[in-house]
Amino acid sequence: MLAEERLARITDLVNKRGAISVVQLMYELDASESTIRRDLRKLDRMGKLNKVHGGATSLHGDYVIVDQPFAGRQTLHIEKKRAIATYAARLITPDDFVFIDGGTTTECLVEAISETRAIYLTNSLPHAQHLLAKGCRTLLPGGEIKPVTEVLVGAETVNAIRRYHFTLGFWGTNGADLESGFTTPEFSEAAVKQMSLEHTMRPYVLCDSSKFDKRSLITFADFSDAKVITDRLPEEVRSIRSVGNIEEVVAG
Numbered sequence: 001m002l003a004e005e006r007l008a009r010i011t012d013l014v015n016k017r018g019a020i021s022v023v024q025l026m027y028e029l030d031a032s033e034s035t036i037r038r039d040l041r042k043l044d045r046m047g048k049l050n051k052v053h054g055g056a057t058s059l060h061g062d063y064v065i066v067d068q069p070f071a072g073r074q075t076l077h078i079e080k081k082r083a084i085a086t087y088a089a090r091l092i093t094p095d096d097f098v099f100i101d102g103g104t105t106t107e108c109l110v111e112a113i114s115e116t117r118a119i120y121l122t123n124s125l126p127h128a129q130h131l132l133a134k135g136c137r138t139l140l141p142g143g144e145i146k147p148v149t150e151v152l153v154g155a156e157t158v159n160a161i162r163r164y165h166f167t168l169g170f171w172g173t174n175g176a177d178l179e180s181g182f183t184t185p186e187f188s189e190a191a192v193k194q195m196s197l198e199h200t201m202r203p204y205v206l207c208d209s210s211k212f213d214k215r216s217l218i219t220f221a222d223f224s225d226a227k228v229i230t231d232r233l234p235e236e237v238r239s240i241r242s243v244g245n246i247e248e249v250v251a252g
Helices: 003-017 022-029 033-045 078-089 104-112 125-133 155-162 187-198 235-243
Strands: 019-021 050-052 055-057 097-100 119-122 137-139 144-146 151-153 166-171 175-177 181-184 200-206 218-221 227-230 246-248
Touching: 003 019, 003 022, 003 033, 003 055, 019 022, 022 033, 022 055, 033 050, 033 055, 078 104, 078 200, 078 227, 097 104, 104 125, 104 166, 104 200, 119 125, 125 137, 144 187, 151 187, 155 187, 166 187, 181 187, 187 200, 187 218, 235 246
Parallel strands: 097 119, 097 166, 119 137, 166 200, 200 227, 227 246
Antiparallel strands: 019 055, 050 055, 144 151, 175 181, 181 218
């Protein structure tokens, strides 16, 4: 493929998907990492896209590129998150083996949990401490601590989770739409989310209304792979109700 053809193809892919990683472009274009990174720098200078760490995003649309620090997100949309969490906590039974993802919405879930007879596994250090304080039987996988979100990630975490089969699980997401599914900005965290969701019988994504029609760099599940608990569906995305996996909670 000629250089100009490759640049046009990259631009087209970024505009269609909103965000794409270097690895995805290497696969799509059968090109080396150095070639893709050089092309992204050139397209960024030309004003065709935004070059970001690990990939590129479109100049248009609403995209989540990086994770915000955990502490900085705790009060965002807090009433919506609490309403979602209260509903989700009622789904847990004494016989469940529950996976709980890291994040601020799942933090609200942990606060709302009253079922202490279930078994819980989480890759979030704050969540594990809170569950222990409640008297819950709590498991942690191994792995490296990601400072920004305070979760365990990496191959060791993924391999540990691979051994388990959860009856119920709850995940946060940075974005949710029909085309890209559930997305997150970082590869190692996406791998943990994907593996744990695939090993869960009844998966739920806790998604407040601000996350719809947004997308981030990496898809960790298709939109139909889990039920979605949300405070409400915004008018502009009402069409996704046809998928049949939305449970709306009215925030007080």
